[in-house]
Structures are given as C-alpha cells and as structure tokens.
Amino acid sequence: MGKGPILQAPETFFIAPLSRPAPGSVGKTGSWRTSKPVVYEDKCTGCMLCWLYCPENTILKTSNGKVAIDYDYCKGCGVCAAVCPFEAIDMVSEV
Amino acid sequence: MPLMSLTGNYAVAHAVRLARVKVISAYPITPQTTIVEKLSAMVENGELDAKMVRVESEHSALATVFGAASAGARAFTATSSHGLLYMHEVVWWAAGSRIPLVMAVVTRAIGPPWNIHVDHQDIFDQRDTGWIIGIAQENQEVLDMTLQAFKLSEDPRVYLPVMVGLDGFILSHTRAPVDVPEQELVDEWLPPRRQPYVISPESNYVMGNIAPDEVHFLMRYSMHEAMEAAKTVIKEIDKEYGEVFGRSYGGLIECHNCDDADYIIVITGSWSGDAKVASDMLRENGYKVGVARIRYIRPWPKEELEELGSRAKGIIVFDRAISMGGYGPLYSDVAGTLYSNGGKTSLVGVIAGLAGVDVGAETFKETITSIIHKIEENGFFFEPQLWLLPKDYSSREKMMEVAKRWL
Numbered sequence: 192m193g194k195g196p197i198l199q200a201p202e203t204f205f206i207a208p209l210s211r212p213a214p215g216s217v218g219k220t221g222s223w224r225t226s227k228p229v230v231y232e233d234k235c236t237g238c239m240l241c242w243l244y245c246p247e248n249t250i251l252k253t254s255n256g257k258v259a260i261d262y263d264y265c266k267g268c269g270v271c272a273a274v275c276p277f278e279a280i281d282m283v284s285e286v
Numbered sequence: 287m288p289l290m291s292l293t294g295n296y297a298v299a300h301a302v303r304l305a306r307v308k309v310i311s312a313y314p315i316t317p318q319t320t321i322v323e324k325l326s327a328m329v330e331n332g333e334l335d336a337k338m339v340r341v342e343s344e345h346s347a348l349a350t351v352f353g354a355a356s357a358g359a360r361a362f363t364a365t366s367s368h369g370l371l372y373m374h375e376v377v378w379w380a381a382g383s384r385i386p387l388v389m390a391v392v393t394r395a396i397g398p399p400w401n402i403h404v405d406h407q408d409i410f411d412q413r414d415t416g417w418i419i420g421i422a423q424e425n426q427e428v429l430d431m432t433l434q435a436f437k438l439s440e441d442p443r444v445y446l447p448v449m450v451g452l453d454g455f456i457l458s459h460t461r462a463p464v465d466v467p468e469q470e471l472v473d474e475w476l477p478p479r480r481q482p483y484v485i486s487p488e489s490n491y492v493m494g495n496i497a498p499d500e501v502h503f504l505m506r507y508s509m510h511e512a513m514e515a516a517k518t519v520i521k522e523i524d525k526e527y528g529e530v531f532g533r534s535y536g537g538l539i540e541c542h543n544c545d546d547a548d549y550i551i552v553i554t555g556s557w558s559g560d561a562k563v564a565s566d567m568l569r570e571n572g573y574k575v576g577v578a579r580i581r582y583i584r585p586w587p588k589e590e591l592e593e594l595g596s597r598a599k600g601i602i603v604f605d606r607a608i609s610m611g612g613y614g615p616l617y618s619d620v621a622g623t624l625y626s627n628g629g630k631t632s633l634v635g636v637i638a639g640l641a642g643v644d645v646g647a648e649t650f651k652e653t654i655t656s657i658i659h660k661i662e663e664n665g666f667f668f669e670p671q672l673w674l675l676p677k678d679y680s681s682r683e684k685m686m687e688v689a690k691r692w693l
Contacts, residue, residue, distance in 0.1 A: 199480045202442045203515045206505045207384050207483060210495035 215264065220247070224267030226284045232257050234279035241271035241280060292464040294457030297425045298390045298450070299324035300464075301432035302362050303334045304472040305388075309354035309361040311339035311347045315369040316402045317454040318392040322364055344369035348376040348389070355380075355387045356485040356493065360436065362387075366454060367394035367408045374412070380447045381416030382505065383493060384512075386439035386481050387447035390432065393421075393555065394454040395641045403642020404454040406555060406606040410583070410615040412449060416509045418516055419584040421451035421554045423540075425462040428452045430533055431581075433472065434523050440480045443515040453556040454642075467531050475530050513585040520582060538587035540579045541594075543569060547576030549658055550594050552620050553604040554580040557645055561604065564650035573658055580616065588623050595624045600632035600661045602654060606639045613670055621670070632661045638674035645674070 210216075235257040242250040242258065249261040250271060260271075272280040292300065298321045302310070310329070312322040328334040337354075341347045344365050351361035365373060370391055380387050391409050395401040409419060418438065422428045428450070435448040452458055485491050497505075521537040528534030542562045544550060553561050558579040568575040578594055580587060595601060601624065605614025612618065617635030624631055634657050639645045653674055660667040679685050 197478055197480045198484060199442045199482070201384075201445055201482050201512075203444075204508045204511045205384065205445070205482065206501065206508045208382055208495065208497060208505065209483065209491045209493055211490050212492050 219263045221261075221263045221265050224262075224265060225286050226267050226269070226282045227262065228260050228265065228267070228269065228271050228280045229283050230258055230260060231279050231281070234277045236277055236279075238276070240274050240276065244270050244274045246270065288466055289463050290466050291461045292425055292429070292466075293320065293459050293461050294422075294425045294428045294452045295320040295392065295459065296324050297429040297464050298364065298432050298452070299328065300466050301429045302388075303328050304433060304467060304469060305360060305362075305436045305476060306473075307334070307336050307362045307388075307436075308359040309337050309339065309351055310363065311341055311350035311354075311361075312363045312365065313341055313344045313347045313369060315344070315366045317394060317458040318364045318366040318369070318390070320458070321390055321392070325362075344373040345376055348373040348380065351387060351389075352376060352380045352383070352385060355385045355481070356383065358479065358481065358484045358486070360386075360440075360479045362389070364390035364392065366392040367396055367402075370408050371396065371411065374415075377412055377415045377417065381509065384445045384482055384509075385447065386436075386445060386479075388432065388435045388439055389417075389447065389449050391449050391451045392454050392458045393451050401641050402454065404456055404556070404606070405640050405642060406451075406615075407608075407640075409449065409451045410607045413584060413615060416446060416513075417584065418444070418446055418448040418513070418520075418582065419451065420448065420582045421580070422457065423556055423558050423579060425457055425460075425464050426533070427535060428457060429464055429466065430527065430531070430535070433467070433476070434527055437476055437523055438516065438519055440477070441516075441519045442480060442482070444512050444519055445482050446509065446512050446516065451555070456556040465531075465533075471530065475527075517585050517587075517589075520585075535581060537590075538580070538582045538585070539590045540581055542577040542579065543574075544576035544578060544594065546574055548574040548599045549576070549654070549661075550598045550601050551575065551577045551604065551650075551654065552580065552591070552601060552616060553577060554583060554616065555606060557604070557606065557639060560645065560647045561650050563647035564654060567647065567651050568654060571655075573655070575654060575658075583616070583619075586619055586623070591620060591623045592627045595620075595627060595629045595631050598631055600634070600658070600667070602657055603633075603635045604639075604645075604650075605635060605637050608637050608640065617670060630666075632667045633670070634667065634672055635670045636672045636674050643676045649674070 237256040249265040
C-alpha cells in the first residue's frame with residue numbers, strides 16, 4: 192500500500208465511457224457560426240477574462256499579451272464580447 | 287486475532303479501516319450514520335489515514351468517492367433507503383464507468399410513510415445498475431464481506447463497484463462478537479489498489495462524452511460479462527479468505543440442510559437466520575427442509591439454484607420487498623432460473639416482513655408447513671404471491687378496519 196494505484200488492464204471484454212479530447216475531433220465547428228467576435232487590439236488589456244469565460248477554449252493569447260480568436264472552432268456564442276470590461280470585442284454578422 | 291463486540295455498522299467501519307481506504311464521503315442517514323461516524327473518529331484519532339469529505343447530499347457523497355476512485359484512491363461511502371435513492375443516478379455512473387468502489391447499504395424501508403426499519407426495497411431498487419450486490423446475514427459476515435468487496439471490485443476480471451447490504455437495526459445497531467483480522471495479515475492478503483484507468487490532468491481522459499448507440503449497447507454486454515466473471519472471483523476470494531482468516535461462506539449462496547432437502551427456502555439477509563432455525567425445527571418434525579441463503583443478488587447464483595431446483599420437490603421464496611403489480615424480486619429471479627431450466631418444481635413466493643414487520647422462526651415454520659401440506663396433497667403447488675400479512679391484519683375484514691379510518 193501507499194505506492195499509488197496500479198494500472199492493470201481488464202481481463203474481460205471491456206469498454207469504458209471515456210474519450211481522449213483532441214482539437215477538431217468532430218470537424219471544424221467554426222462553420223456553425225453566424226456571427227464572429229472581432230478583437231480590437233488597442234482596447235484589449237490582456238486581462239484574459241474572455242479566456243476564462245469562453246466555453247470552447249478558442250481564445251488564444253498573442254505574443255504581445257493580447258487575445259486572438261481561433262476561428263476554426265469558435266461557434267460565435269458571443270460570451271467573450273459580453274464579458275469584456277473594455278468593450279474590446281464586437282460581434283460581427285457573417286451571414 | 288482479537289474478538290470484539292461490534293455492531294454491524296462498526297464491523298463495516300473496521301473492514302474499511304483494514305482495507306486502508308484513502309477517501310470517505312457520506313451524508314448521515316439512519317440507520318447508516320454510525321458507520322461514517324465511527325470512520326470519522328478513526329480518521330480523527332489517526333487510526334486511519336484517510337480524507338473524510340463532508341457533503342450536502344448522498345448524490346454528492348457518491349459523486350465524491352466516484353471522483354476520488356477515478357483518480358486512483360481506494361474509496362468508500364455508505365447510505366440507506368432514501369439516501370440510496372437520492373444517489374441512484376450516480377450509482378449507474380459508477381458502474382458504467384467500471385470504477386472499483388465499495389459502498390455499504392444498511393437496508394431500510396422506503397417512505398412514505400417515514401419508517402426506519404428493515405426491509406429490502408431499497409437495495410433491490412439498485413438491482414439493475416451493474417453493481418455487484420452482496421447481502422450479509424450477521425455481523426461477522428458484514429466485516430468479511432466488506433473486506434472482500436475491495437478485492438472483488440479491484441479484480442481486473444471484474445472492475446465493477448460492490449455494494450454490501452446489511453439489515454437496518456437487526457445488524458446495524460445490534461452488537462455481536464466479531465473476529466477482527468490483524469492488519470498485517472490483511473496487508474498480505476489484499477493487494478494494492480488496481481484499476482483499469484486513472485483520470486488525472488496528465489491522463490488526457492474525459493468522462494461524460496457521448497458514444498455511438500452501438501458502442502453503448504456493447505458496454506452493457508461488457509458489464510454482463512464482467513458480472514459472469516465475478517461469479518468465479520467471488521468463489522475464489524471466499525475460498526482463499528477461508529484459508530487465510532478461517533472463514534468461508536460458500537460463495538454466491540450459503541446452504542443450510544440442503545444436501546438431502548425435499549424443500550428449499552430461498553431467502554436473503556438477516557432473517558435467513560430465523561429461516562435456518564425453522565428448518566432445524568421442521569427437520570425434527572420429519573420435513574426435509576433446507577435453506578439456500580442468497581449471499582449475492584448480483585451476480586445472480588443461477589447455476590447453484592438450477593442444481594437445487596432440479597432435485598427439490600418444492601422451492602419457497604421469501605421476499606422482503608415487492609414490485610407492486612408484479613412479484614417479489616427474489617421470486618422473479620428464482621422463477622426465471624427454474625423456468626429457463628425447464629423446471630417442473632412446485633414454486634411459492636411469499637411476501638413478508640415489509641417495513642420492518644418481524645417474522646420469527648415460529649412464523650417461518652408455520653408458513654412453510656402449510657405450504658408443504660399443499661404441495662404434498664396436490665402433488666404440485668404454484669403460488670407466486672402468498673402475502674404473509676401482519677398478524678393482527680391477516681383477514682380482509684381486519685385490513686378493512688384500517689382502510690375504513692380513511693374513508
């Protein structure tokens with residue numbers, strides 16, 4: 192005991208309800224979007240509040256400490272624009 | 287090995303201590319409360335090196351130990367009745383996720399009306415969840431079955447959670463001599479924690495995904511296969527436990543007076559002891575009656591019952607639970623087994639002892655005698671639902687006296 196768990200393979204037919212998450216495992220979900228967030232770099236302070244709120248993990252941090260959007264997977268929900276305290280994100284219609 | 291005077295609940299706590307459980311979480315509910323109360327004291331005084339997590343509900347209690355177990359800790363919880371029903375969703379999650387885990391269920395009637403006394407409605411309500419479900423007869427077996435549950439649950443052929451049932455108050459709050467094994471011996475016998483996967487920040491596993499319908503179907507099949515394998519593992523563990531600690535119980539069922547029996551009583555839980563006393567008394571009266579006490583309702587001891595059914599004149603099943611509009615749950619499984627085996631044995635299902643109504647050895651004896659007379663007079667007797675009503679309400683007129691109060 193005290194050595195931590197020992198992983199041991201099942202010895203009967205076995206399926207567990209697990210997945211290994213990987214980017215884009217169901218395709219590029221950015222195509223589901225009807226409007227896109229646009230970041231105004233001059234207003235962005237890099238506070239990362241949008242990153243904290245984004246449900247899809249599509250807020251990227253740029254080399255100059257600001258944020259950018261991963262449009263391949265952003266579904267355009269608009270949460271980032273709604274929470275930004277500096278009005279640095281706007282939603283722009285794509286249709 | 288020290289002999290201690292322990293309630294059934296304290297016997298559970300000592301087994302959990304001996305298994306060196308790492309995470310415990312529970313919400314108090316009668317008659318379970320003194321299990322985690324005792325464990326809490328053991329953690330506090332340093333007897334047990336574990337994390338005790340207080341939560342706001344039973345749903346969270348099982349979710350907490352399920353999470354801890356997924357992350358690699360040997361974990362334990364306990365509950366009863368309404369608490370068990372409240373955690374029912376997570377009961378399915380734990381089994382479907384194939385995470386080794388042990389839970390004690392102190393059996394108790396379900397309301398309304400509020401009632402804290404024993405019946406088996408709560409534990410049978412978990413029958414189809416994929417948990418291995420054992421039910422003990424007395425306090426020594428409570429300790430042994432709980433300790434064995436960790437080994438069983440963590441066996442790579444099984445990887446399913448295990449419930450250990452013990453009857454409310456009859457066992458949970460009644461002291462009896464219990465032989466408590468030495469820690470060193472348990473450490474030698476019980477291997478370190480084993481599990482099929484560990485969820486950690488590094489493992490990159492996610493639980494809670496969806497899967498194709500066909501894969502979901504196959505998961506059900508895989509759990510059934512693990513249950514079938516568990517039959518072998520239960521017998522193996524029972525045997526080796528006997529070699530190390532001196533006690534074996536017979537695997538999935540324990541037989542009393544079965545060898546030459548014409549009539550077999552099928553029963554589970556603490557009142558099996560009364561049924562055994564009745565069987566001894568009936569033998570003195572010349573009736574060859576045996577008791578097949580079901581130790582595990584899942585996996586179901588199909589093979590053992592087929593064998594008993596093939597040579598007995600009659601099988602009498604006592605259920606301390608009822609599927610209203612259907613049958614007693616033990617009866618359903620016994621009937622399924624016997625009929626699948628082409629059986630022509632007389633078969634009777636008795637519904638008794640609901641809501642804690644006491645059934646003593648004399649009552650067993652009288653009931654069984656009258657059933658045997660019907661079988662012997664007619665050559666065959668089939669009665670799926672024989673209601674053994676409480677003594678003062680045994681006629682329709684007397685039952686109506688209660689009902690009239692509400693009219």
